[in-house]
Amino acid sequence: MGKLRLGLIVNPIAGMGGRVALKGTDGVVEEAIRRGARPIAQDLARLFLHELAHYEESKDIEFLTGPGPLGEDVLKDFNFPFEVIRHRDIGYLEILGVRIPDTSGEDTKMLAREMAERADLIVFAGGDGTARDVFSAVGRKVPILGVPTGVKMFSGVFASSPEDAARLVVEFLRGNAELVERDVMDLDEDAFRRDEVRPRHYGKALTPYAELLLQGAKEPSKTDEAEDVEAIIEALADELEDGIYFLGAGSTVKRLKDRLDIDGTLLGVDVVEIKDGKARLLVKDATEKDLLRFVERNPRIVVTVIGGLNFLFGRGNQQFSAEVLRRVPKENIIVIATPSKVKDGFVRVYTGDREVDEKLRGYIRVRVGPWRERIVKVI
Structure with missing residues (x-):
């Protein structure tokens, strides 16, 4: 040129x-x-x-x-x-x-x-x-x-x-x-x-x-996958152990919040404690500072994939900052998504911190059915 x-x-x-x-x-x-x-x-x-x-x-x-x-x-x-x-x-x-x-x-x-x-x-x-x-x-x-x-x-x-x-x-x-x-x-x-x-x-x-350099546009959830989501949520809710959970944004995770009978947000991050099988909302619509208050309690993160964008972290959930994710082990991240959201075989993360992004890259398990997982590459 x-x-x-x-x-x-x-x-x-x-x-x-x-x-x-x-x-x-x-x-x-x-x-x-x-x-x-x-x-x-x-x-x-x-x-x-x-x-x-x-x-x-x-x-x-x-x-x-x-x-x-x-x-x-x-x-x-x-x-x-x-x-x-x-x-x-x-x-x-x-x-x-x-x-x-x-x-x-x-x-x-x-x-x-x-x-x-x-x-x-x-x-x-x-x-x-x-x-x-x-x-x-x-x-x-x-x-x-x-x-x-x-x-x-x-x-x-x-x-x-x-x-x-x-x-x-x-x-x-x-x-x-x-x-x-x-x-x-x-x-x-x-x-x-x-x-x-x-x-x-x-x-x-x-x-x-150019391939992989430009993101897609946000896509709505597929209505014909609603039953799949409900089945995933039912199975996951029964499996959650006692402890602190950071529940992310999106309609998929909101169904988990509803299943746990807490007044969580659709588009924000909520801090929840499960004790003796009962869920209690500790912080609704949490900020980064709120999450940092709980990182010493070995929290687990539950997130979904943004359809079309393929992002786990970095779009619409910046409360999960590099500082928060640095202090949460990768194995404590639970990803739930319908098969259509991971059809490309990869998901993205971007925190602005190369060390944290590298920690998250590689492969991660994504729950795509009540008893089915898919190994997806994190780029």
């Missing part, structure tokens, strides 16, 4: 709500900070750039980016040539002692519109809301690619990790990545926090694709 002009937009507050159980950040930044959240998007954007800088082809990349926290600040840490589109002066807010940029989706849209006239590819660091803003501004005029820094990331335009986003850019530069149509989706975050799933499809964006 020769020279590649790459647009880079960073949503500096994306993902702040994840570890503190807010399931998103739109409109709740102050509450996220009150719960102890800190900005993470720029750090993940740096991981993308750090990986990209390792490739010889990176010398053929020049960036267009936004001012200050919208991209300029992270690019200053590297040797890439870049031009800043100064669409306005960016101010800062101080909320409960935490300094955050005063930005909005309008900044993303304005930058994306200008980049669409000059860039070969627009890379954005954010979540589904950022994907929606970029797509609304550029449509199919230019391909887009997401560096996953948000909470949900159910759209199909995201790479599997910041590092995979860099590898995908290199494959695009080499001419090895075809352009495909991928769904742009977002959920009503207020409804999501009330355990209501209200997805909306915004269209199909053009996105570079």
Whole structure:
């Protein structure tokens, strides 16, 4: 391809709500900070750039980016040539002692519109809301690619990790990545926090694709597998030993919570104690800090696979942070899923910590029937 002009937009507050159980950040930044959240998007954007800088082809990349926290600040840490589109002066807010940029989706849209006239590819660091803003501004005029820094990331335009986003850019530069149509989706975050799933499809964006580097889009559970799920839950509930359990998000695990007769969340993580065969809810909709309070009690984790995305950890359940997973043995992780969710033969994890991700990689048992397991590769 020769020279590649790459647009880079960073949503500096994306993902702040994840570890503190807010399931998103739109409109709740102050509450996220009150719960102890800190900005993470720029750090993940740096991981993308750090990986990209390792490739010889990176010398053929020049960036267009936004001012200050919208991209300029992270690019200053590297040797890439870049031009800043100064669409306005960016101010800062101080909320409960935490300094955050005063930005909005309008900044993303304005930058994306200008980049669409000059860039070969627009890379954005954010979540589904950022994907929606970029797509609304550029449509199919230019391909887009997401560096996953948000909470949900159910759209199909995201790479599997910041590092995979860099590898995908290199494959695009080499001419090895075809352009495909991928769904742009977002959920009503207020409804999501009330355990209501209200997805909306915004269209199909053009996105570079190379095998295993780009994630799929969220898929609904298959209605014809409901009986399979019930059978798995019945068998598992009868087998659970006394102890502490971190029960993850999703409709499959919610059925276990209902079977245990606890008032658990559909889309959050709950801490449960089983004693003498009886379940008691200790923490509903737990944050990362809540989970860390119980890690010394040898907890077991029960999670499912997000259909279409193939993720165990790293999408929609960031309460299971690297710090939490570092302190829970891999053999204490119980995975339940219907056969369709593991039909590809692999599942993904991404915590942002290479040591923890390596600990989880290899193979894991997935309960796919009341008395049937499947060995699935973790990548």
